[in-house]
Amino acid sequence: MKVLVGVKRVVDYNVRIRxxxxxxxxxxxxxxxxxNPFDEIAVEEAIRLRERGHATELVAVSIGPLAVxxxxxxxxxxxxxxxxxxxxxxxxxxxxxxxxxCALAQQEQADIVLLGKQAIDDDSGQTGQMTAALWGRPQxxxxxxxxxxxxxxxxxxxxxxxxxxxxxxLPAVFTSDLRLNEPRYVKLPEMMKAKKKPMDVKPAAxxxxxxxxxxxxxxxxxxxxxxxxxxxxTVEELVTELQGRGLI
Amino acid sequence: MAKVLLIAxxxxxxxxxxxxxxxxxxxxxxxxxxxxxxxxADGAGLDGVCAQAAALAGVSRVLRNAxxxxxxxxxxxxxxxxxxxxxxxxxxxxxxxxxxxxxxPRVAALLGAPALSDIMKVLGPRSFERPIYAGNAILxxxxxxxxxxxxxxxxxxxxxxxxxxxxxxxxxxxxAELPGHTRxxxxxxxxxxxxxxxxxxxxxxxxxxxxxxxxxxxxxxxADKLGAAAGASRAAVDAGFVPNDMQVGQxxxxxxxxxxxxxxxxxxxxxxxxxxxxxxxxxVNKDADxxxxxxxxxGLVADLFEAVPALVKALP
Ligand SMILES: Cc1cc2nc3c(=O)[nH]c(=O)nc-3n(C[C@H](O)[C@H](O)[C@H](O)COP(=O)(O)OP(=O)(O)OC[C@H]3O[C@@H](n4cnc5c(N)ncnc54)[C@H](O)[C@@H]3O)c2cc1C
Numbered sequence: 235m236k237v238l239v240g241v242k243r244v245v246d247y248n249v250r251i252r253x254x255x256x257x258x259x260x261x262x263x264x265x266x267x268x269x270n271p272f273d274e275i276a277v278e279e280a281i282r283l284r285e286r287g288h289a290t291e292l293v294a295v296s297i298g299p300l301a302v303x304x305x306x307x308x309x310x311x312x313x314x315x316x317x318x319x320x321x322x323x324x325x326x327x328x329x330x331x332x333x334x335x336c337a338l339a340q341q342e343q344a345d346i347v348l349l350g351k352q353a354i355d356d357d358s359g360q361t362g363q364m365t366a367a368l369w370g371r372p373q374x375x376x377x378x379x380x381x382x383x384x385x386x387x388x389x390x391x392x393x394x395x396x397x398x399x400x401x402x403x404l405p406a407v408f409t410s411d412l413r414l415n416e417p418r419y420v421k422l423p424e425m426m427k428a429k430k431k432p433m434d435v436k437p438a439a440x441x442x443x444x445x446x447x448x449x450x451x452x453x454x455x456x457x458x459x460x461x462x463x464x465x466x467x468t469v470e471e472l473v474t475e476l477q478g479r480g481l482i
Numbered sequence: 483m484a485k486v487l488l489i490a491x492x493x494x495x496x497x498x499x500x501x502x503x504x505x506x507x508x509x510x511x512x513x514x515x516x517x518x519x520x521x522x523a524d525g526a527g528l529d530g531v532c533a534q535a536a537a538l539a540g541v542s543r544v545l546r547n548a549x550x551x552x553x554x555x556x557x558x559x560x561x562x563x564x565x566x567x568x569x570x571x572x573x574x575x576x577x578x579x580x581x582x583x584x585x586x587p588r589v590a591a592l593l594g595a596p597a598l599s600d601i602m603k604v605l606g607p608r609s610f611e612r613p614i615y616a617g618n619a620i621l622x623x624x625x626x627x628x629x630x631x632x633x634x635x636x637x638x639x640x641x642x643x644x645x646x647x648x649x650x651x652x653x654x655x656x657x658a659e660l661p662g663h664t665r666x667x668x669x670x671x672x673x674x675x676x677x678x679x680x681x682x683x684x685x686x687x688x689x690x691x692x693x694x695x696x697x698x699x700x701x702x703x704x705a706d707k708l709g710a711a712a713g714a715s716r717a718a719v720d721a722g723f724v725p726n727d728m729q730v731g732q733x734x735x736x737x738x739x740x741x742x743x744x745x746x747x748x749x750x751x752x753x754x755x756x757x758x759x760x761x762x763x764x765x766v767n768k769d770a771d772x773x774x775x776x777x778x779x780x781g782l783v784a785d786l787f788e789a790v791p792a793l794v795k796a797l798p
Binding site: 245247250251253260327328329332351352354355356357358359360361363364366367368370371372373375376378388391392393394395396397398399400401402403406411412413444446447448449450451452453454455456457460461463464465466467468469470472473475476477479481482 | 493556557558561579580581583584585587588589590591592594595596597598599600609613614615616617618619620621622623624625626628629661663664665666667668669670671672680684708716719720725726727732733735740741751752758761762763764775777778779780781782783784789792793796797798
């Protein structure tokens, strides 16, 4: 069984984002970049699918400029077998990324496409669903448990009302939630070994299908700052304050 | 001028509160009318949901889409029907709940349209604001002419609309072919005995500092005293203190109550992303340097095990 995993390079989740004064975006120069945390969970899950005897080939895919190879190497060091760098100078939007994943899923005859439930830069949370739609296959988003039984999978999904369990026929697209697993720590020797693993490079244009409409991205502004708050010293003061503001 | 197809969320008997909030966003669009699509299994439950939708201000028509295969809200089953029924509509919108976020991107892809997630403000008929980077930046996005506007509306950014004399309810059906590759098994419902997190006026959340599942009793007591919903940080959920549907934050629920009380929560950016629209934020934390105090309107540096019981006692 072949598993494709999407790996996006994003600003590290610990970085405090700053909007550029001219509103053209957020500052990324000199900022620490990492693998999208949900993708790291997806990579980990793919490796566990092999450890549980289901997956046989694990392929990491990233779309972007040369720099994304850094995150692909990390995925290889974690245990993926090979990587595909889909070269694109401009950032692809979710529908375009979905075209790329769909094309690769077909070329590679993947059984599972595993993506993160959202990327923590644009917070769109669309690529998995769109990939499944274009590919005409099932989707199980917000997965916290994935159990494979032959040609079907039973997935527990974290939804607003609790935990939903669905069953899907493979091939299918899954997107990982935080509680799916705890990604392993990569040790230096694995990082060295990962340098020798195969990395294909393909131009995005080769995989993009029909031209799809693109959202026009305008300016970026910081959110309104909250006014300075006050500190109270006792519970009684807190109650008085809440009463004064008509909140209790 | 264009019409909106609003995708309603419900549990078989009750319309989700998000629908009334998406309607508030529709009002800002100045659209020609709003048709609310209610899909479900045929029966009295579905009639009830349709009646609830018909009574919401701004609804032109309710489209009742009854089919046994719509009994559970599966995106793979609903999306082709919605894409089919969306012909002629300029907008296809739903709430930014897990239901809407799962479904609308699939619909968009079937329509060959880009999707917008978490619309927080309407700037023009095709131009919107949405949060990125956990709400630490707000992006202006426009949908090009020729493509329908498909997306989810951030429910925390809108106040529910009021009521109206009931709009007509009409039966619809789609001829789209529905896949058999996705099957609903079960829903294990989470915490249900308190007000709903996403529509509550008051929310009390506990973090890792609460320490254990038993200790969460303190959070629930305070919530009950205030008539508030109970929430949690991811760390509290991961530690197994409470179920995951209580998680507030970038990747949990975004809430916008009048009063948010954070107890034993440090204030990581991912948590703050979920509470930016709260009216008043109160923080109780024993660490005076906890980042939560940078956003709290009222901060109390104290041990929660003393402060919370005292607060429960002192509240009127
Ligand atoms: C991709 C990603 C997405 C995430 N999404 C979310 C999300 O949606 N929501 C979310 O909440 N987190 C999310 N997180 C996790 C987030 O980064 C933090 O780890 C988490 O919010 C911390 O939870 P906490 O404040 O309860 O725990 P901690 O950071 O451990 O803080 C506990 C606090 O309790 C205080 N405390 C301890 N004992 C007491 C006491 N007796 N009395 C008073 N105070 C006490 C401490 O001083 C401390 O400030 C996400 C992380 C990642 C990487």
